[in-house]
Amino acid sequence: MTSQAPKNSEERVYSVYAGPFDPCPPVTCKTYVVPPHLFLGFQPPNLPQFNLPEALRLGTLWPALYSPYTPQIRGGN
Known part of the structure; x- marks a missing residue:
């Protein structure tokens, strides 16, 4: 599991499950932004x-x- 560093303090990174029978190449990490409010x-x-x-x-x-x-x-x- 490789994780990338967030670009700012509001950005979060999580690992995505990749099944053995997935037809597409897996995207190992995804990011989302948490609003400051x-x-x-x-x-x-x-x-x-x-x-x-x-x-x-x-x-x-x-x-x-x-x-x-x-x-x-x-x-x-």
């Missing part, structure tokens, strides 16, 4: 805020809730 619990008062243009570009007003999205390049279409 799950770790916040509640919104504390006086959180720092992005300025308006930056908040619109990033999709959130608060830096504590920002999670970068980096698409993975996969084979095929």
Whole structure:
């Protein structure tokens, strides 16, 4: 079982079971992203805020809730 290191603290890696009779080559590790709001619990008062243009570009007003999205390049279409 080989596991790859997560790119950021919100990314999790898990191993996938590959049966002996699977018709396709196995994908040994898959990743998923855990959203940052799950770790916040509640919104504390006086959180720092992005300025308006930056908040619109990033999709959130608060830096504590920002999670970068980096698409993975996969084979095929």
